[in-house]
Amino acid sequence: MTHPILSVRDLVVEIPTRRGVLRPVDRVSFDIARGEVLGVVGESGAGKSMTGTAVIGLIDPPGHIAGGEVVLGGERIDHLPPERMRRIRGKRIGMVFQDPLTSLNPLLRIGDQLTETILTHLGVTEAQARARAVAALEEVGIPAAARRIGSYPHEFSGGMRQRVVIALALAAEPDLVIADEPTTALDVSVQAQIIALLKRLCRERGTAVMLITHDMGVIAEAADRVAVMYAGRLAEIGPVAEVIARPQHPYTRGLMAATPMATAPGARLNQIPGAMPRLDAIPPGCAFHPRCPLAEAQCKTGAPPTVAGCGGRASCWVVAREAGIVAQGAHA
Amino acid sequence: MLAFVIRRVFQSVIVLLVVGLVAFSLFRFVGDPVENMLGQERTQADIDRLRAQLGLDQPFPVQYWRFLQNAADGNFGMSYRQGRPVTDLLIERAPATLELAFVSGLFALAGGIVLGIYTAIRKRGWLANFIMTASLIGVSLPTFLIGILLIWIFAVELGWLPSFGRGETVRIGWWTTGFLTESGLKALILPSITLGLYQMTLIMRLVRSEMLEVLRQDYIRFARARGLSERAVNFGHALKNTLVPVITVTGLQLGSIIAFAIITETVFQWPGVGLLFINAVQFVDIPVMAAYLMLISVMFVGINLIVDLLYVAIDPRLRADRAAAAK
Numbered sequence: 001m002t003h004p005i006l007s008v009r010d011l012v013v014e015i016p017t018r019r020g021v022l023r024p025v026d027r028v029s030f031d032i033a034r035g036e037v038l039g040v041v042g043e044s045g046a047g048k049s050m051t052g053t054a055v056i057g058l059i060d061p062p063g064h065i066a067g068g069e070v071v072l073g074g075e076r077i078d079h080l081p082p083e084r085m086r087r088i089r090g091k092r093i094g095m096v097f098q099d100p101l102t103s104l105n106p107l108l109r110i111g112d113q114l115t116e117t118i119l120t121h122l123g124v125t126e127a128q129a130r131a132r133a134v135a136a137l138e139e140v141g142i143p144a145a146a147r148r149i150g151s152y153p154h155e156f157s158g159g160m161r162q163r164v165v166i167a168l169a170l171a172a173e174p175d176l177v178i179a180d181e182p183t184t185a186l187d188v189s190v191q192a193q194i195i196a197l198l199k200r201l202c203r204e205r206g207t208a209v210m211l212i213t214h215d216m217g218v219i220a221e222a223a224d225r226v227a228v229m230y231a232g233r234l235a236e237i238g239p240v241a242e243v244i245a246r247p248q249h250p251y252t253r254g255l256m257a258a259t260p261m262a263t264a265p266g267a268r269l270n271q272i273p274g275a276m277p278r279l280d281a282i283p284p285g286c287a288f289h290p291r292c293p294l295a296e297a298q299c300k301t302g303a304p305p306t307v308a309g310c311g312g313r314a315s316c317w318v319v320a321r322e323a324g325i326v327a328q329g330a331h332a
Numbered sequence: 333m334l335a336f337v338i339r340r341v342f343q344s345v346i347v348l349l350v351v352g353l354v355a356f357s358l359f360r361f362v363g364d365p366v367e368n369m370l371g372q373e374r375t376q377a378d379i380d381r382l383r384a385q386l387g388l389d390q391p392f393p394v395q396y397w398r399f400l401q402n403a404a405d406g407n408f409g410m411s412y413r414q415g416r417p418v419t420d421l422l423i424e425r426a427p428a429t430l431e432l433a434f435v436s437g438l439f440a441l442a443g444g445i446v447l448g449i450y451t452a453i454r455k456r457g458w459l460a461n462f463i464m465t466a467s468l469i470g471v472s473l474p475t476f477l478i479g480i481l482l483i484w485i486f487a488v489e490l491g492w493l494p495s496f497g498r499g500e501t502v503r504i505g506w507w508t509t510g511f512l513t514e515s516g517l518k519a520l521i522l523p524s525i526t527l528g529l530y531q532m533t534l535i536m537r538l539v540r541s542e543m544l545e546v547l548r549q550d551y552i553r554f555a556r557a558r559g560l561s562e563r564a565v566n567f568g569h570a571l572k573n574t575l576v577p578v579i580t581v582t583g584l585q586l587g588s589i590i591a592f593a594i595i596t597e598t599v600f601q602w603p604g605v606g607l608l609f610i611n612a613v614q615f616v617d618i619p620v621m622a623a624y625l626m627l628i629s630v631m632f633v634g635i636n637l638i639v640d641l642l643y644v645a646i647d648p649r650l651r652a653d654r655a656a657a658a659k
Contacts, residue, residue, distance in 0.1 A: 058556055090559030097557075102550035106649060107572050116568070117558045152648040168558060 004031035005073055005175050005208045006055065012067035013047075013054050013232075015279075022279040024050040026232040027068065032176065035206040037199065039223030039240065041214060041255070043276050047232035048212045052178040054078075055210070056093050057085045073175060091121040094169035094207075096198075098181040100161035104153035110137075110164050111149030114171055121172035136167040140197060159190035163197065170201055177202060178210045183218060195222050216259040220244060225312070228252045231277055231287035238312015248307075248314035250292045286317065294318045340640060344633040351629040352403070355622055356396050365412050365616040386412075399622065408623035413615045418623045422605060426627075427507045428498055429597070429604030433590045435520050436528030440589070441582060443532045448539025449574075453566055455544065463536075470533035475592060479526040479599035486522060494519050496601040527596040531585045538581055542574040549573070576647055583639030587632040 013025035025047045032038045040048045053059050055070055057077065070078040077088060089095075097103040105113060114133035118124065124132065130149075137145035140163040153161060162182065169177055179198060183191035199222050202209050211223055219226050220240060227237040228249065236249040247253045257270035274291040277283060283290055289299040299317050306315045307323050366382050383389045387398060402409060408418035447467075451460040473481075487495035499515030501508040510516025546552065547570055555569045594606035601607070605624055612620035644650050 056557060058553065086556075086559050086561065088559070089557055095554070095557035097550055097554055099550060103554040105551040105555065105569050105573070107647060108569070116560065116564065120558070120560055120564070154649050165554070168554070171558075 003034065003074075005034045005036075006032040006210070007071040008051075008055065008068070009071070010068035011051065011054060011065065011070065011078075013050055013059060013063060014066035015063040017280075019280060023066075023282070024063070024232050024279055025054060026282075028229070028232075028234045029068075030227050030234065030237055032208045032210060034175070034208055035203065036225065037202070037209040037211055037223045039219035039226040040210060040212045040229060041216060041219055041226060042229035043214065045276060045279070046229040048214075048229050049180050050232075051229070052095070052180050052210055052212050055176075056089055056095050056178055058089075058095075087121075090117060090169075090174065091172045092174050092176065094172070094174040094177040096162075096165055096169045096177060096179040096182045099185040100158055100165050101185065103165050104161060104168075106153055109150055109152055110156075111151075114149070114168060117168055117171045132171070136171050137164070139201065140164070140167040142167075158186055159194065162186060162190075162194050166194070166198060166201065170205070170207070173205060174207060176208045176210065178212070180212045181214070182211075183215070184213070191218070192221075198222070216244075216255065228255065231282050232279070233287055234315065235288065236312065236314040236316075238314075242311055248309070248312070248319045249288075249316050250294050250318065251288045252314070254291075286315075336644075337637075337641070340637050344637060347633055348626070348629055349400075352400065352622075352626060353396065355625040356399060357392070359618045359621060360392070365618055367616075369412055403623075403626060408626075409619035411612075411620050412617045413612070413620075414617075418619045421608060421620065422623055422627060423506060425603060425605045425608050427509060428602060429590065429593050429606060431510060432520065432523055432527060432596070432602060432604060433586070433593060436524040436526075437531070437586050437589050439524050440528035440531035440535055440585070443528075444535025444582075445539050445578070447532075448536040449543060449566070449571065451536070452540045452543035452547065464540075467533040467536055470529050471537075473529075475526060475530060475595045476599050478529055479522070479596055482522045482526055483599070493522050495522075498603060523596050523600045523602055526599065527589055527593060531589060534585065535578065535582060539574060539578055542577055543570055546570045546573045572646065576643065579639055579642050579646070583635050583642075584632075587628075587635045590631055591628050 008031070009029050011025055011028045012023060015022040015024060024045075028047070028051055030038065040051065042048050050059070050063075054065055057080070059065070065078050068078070069076055072088065072092060077085065080088070104110065111130070111133055114136060115126070115129040118129040118132050119126070122129075122132075134145050134149055137149060142148050142160060142163055148156075153164070156164060166182075169179075177198075182198065183194050186194060195218055198209065198211075201207070209222075211218070213219060223240050225238060226240045226243050228235045228243070228251065230251050235251045236243065236247065238248075243252060244256065247256050251272070254270070254272035258272060260269060272291055277287060277290075283300070285301045286292070286295075286299045286304045289295040292299065296317060302317075304315045304317045305320045306313050307320045309323060365386075366379055366388070370378055370382065380389075387395060390398070399409075406419055408422070410416065411418050411421055414421065447463055451463050454460045470478075483495045486493045494515070497519060498510045499517075499519035500513040501510050501516055502512040510520055547566075552565060552570060555565045560568070593602075593604060594610060596602065597604045597606035598610055605627065608620060609624040611617075612624070
């Protein structure tokens with residue numbers, strides 16, 4: 001972690017609405033090293049996608065980054081002018097969306113969408129861009145790529161389309177790919193292939209991945225480290241094996257208990273009681289305290305301290321007390 | 333593809349037959365042409381003779397059949413009032429209407445698409461808001477009022493443009509055109525705006541709402557995420573997807589431009605087929621009315637056919653459906 005490719009510090013995203021300002025992302029900090037795969041998990045609405053969208057600078061107005069910083073390869077990119085941010089998108093940060101059926105323009109040939117992207121970012125000729133497009137399709141495992149380049153998106157299956165989307169996201173060889181639920185819309189049988197493909201391509205190129213998903217299985221399989229988000233905040237972050245084996249934060253523990261394990265078939269799954277709060281009704285103190293089995297008095301009032309340990313860190317009063325550093329109070 | 337065209341042409345013919353039947357039955361209620369054609373001093377013998385001569389003594393199905401037979405030969409009979417073949421009258425008048433419809437259609441389409449895109453991309457800008465508000469006026473004012481207002485401002489008060497007629501025209505074969513003379517071009521401006529304003533605001537609002545819808549789509553977000561320029565996103569990706577529904581409405585509107593030309597032609601005394609029709613209605617000139625209605629329906633049907641073909645040209649998914657259906 002000497003030179004993280006992406007470094008996010010105290011990122012805050014706010015959406016002003018008629019009934020007050022919502023904070024879908026609240027003081028989130030994390031790093032991604034070159035070539036590393038960081039999994040981001042959490043329930044729907046936990047702020048995973050919003051964090052990814054903020055990093056690539058595509059938050060729909062009136063939402064905006066209200067605080068903190070995003071540093072890509074040593075350069076702050078959260079307040080760049082639109083034109084400079086545009087040059088970074090695709091070239092240095094790629095993005096893969098959830099639904100391959102809707103992420104490709106139905107009226108344009110996939111070859112045209114690829115060459116267009118390549119021509120935008122790399123100073124090559126039209127013919128070179130074509131050749132690169134064919135190579136990119138071959139790399140993601142599209143058979144007869146040279147012929148398929150003239151096909152329209154509707155002529156591909158869902159899994160094949162997601163391969164095309166990955167080819168598009170990686171076309172200009174970015175340093176970082178944000179994959180926002182890349183397998184959620186796919187058949188289970190195809191999911192593993194897509195994850196394996198994404199992982200292989202990124203390893204070959206040294207591309208870092210921010211893998212957003214709600215599927216712990218995908219994380220366990222593909223990620224090096226994992227960040228657990230809850231109600232817009234980072235609950236816990238650490239190496240995958242560590243977090244799975246010894247989750248620190250009570251929310252992560254609940255999440256692990258709620259994940260079906262192949263090793264214990266037939267066992268009853270635990271549930272975390274209640275539901276995640278809505279963005280306009282996030283409880284004071286630790287956002288998780290109304291659902292937390294270990295909640296104490298201070299959880300209801302103060303923002304939980306962040307405690308480092310076992311290669312990761314968690315934001316929790318209880319964990320802090322157990323670690324013996326109570327009442328530091330401040331949010332590190 | 334060919335099978336598709338043939339099927340559509342066949343459907344079109346049926347539509348035309350039905351329109352002809354409806355129009356033809358309506359004319360039985362607009363009045364008796366013989367009343368107008370013969371003077372006060374007529375006798376019953378005169379009336380009967382004229383009826384027989386015009387074929388009006390025949391039963392309705394026979395009249396309709398004869399009309400169809402003649403129409404298939406391009407013969408729509410003689411005008412009761414002018415005593416000349418209706419086909420000649422229509423051919424003489426058609427260029428005026430077609431040129432007017434063409435210019436106002438172009439005005440509506442170009443203006444509508446440009447303003448629609450602008451107001452969609454700059455949806456929070458003050459100019460976009462102003463255009464949207466102003467377009468409400470365009471939608472809600474009736475055509476004849478717009479025409480009269482324009483005449484008042486530009487012809488009466490400012491005196492820049494003529495208030496009626498086509499100006500000087502140039503003859504090219506049987507076609508007369510106003511495009512080649514200054515007065516002809518000047519005369520086109522006010523009627524074209526009058527005729528096209530409503531369609532323009534309609535197309536503008538349609539393009540805007542479609543464009544806003546398309547800009548929300550995932551593939552637009554993905555195009556942005558790939559760092560494509562705003563121009564490439566807006567025009568390369570969004571516009572094409574916007575155009576599919578726009579083409580339908582535009583096609584239908586083009587047809588109604590020709591049909592609604594009646595009002596504009598009356599206001600501006602434009603010597604086109606619309607004015608011919610209005611005069612024919614006053615005189616119960618059935619052959620002219622029938623031929624006019626057939627002409628309009630042929631145009632509508634033809635435009636719809638072209639619209640369907642354009643769909644296929646723009647949207648590759650339809651090509652695939654057709655291919656699958658043909659198997």
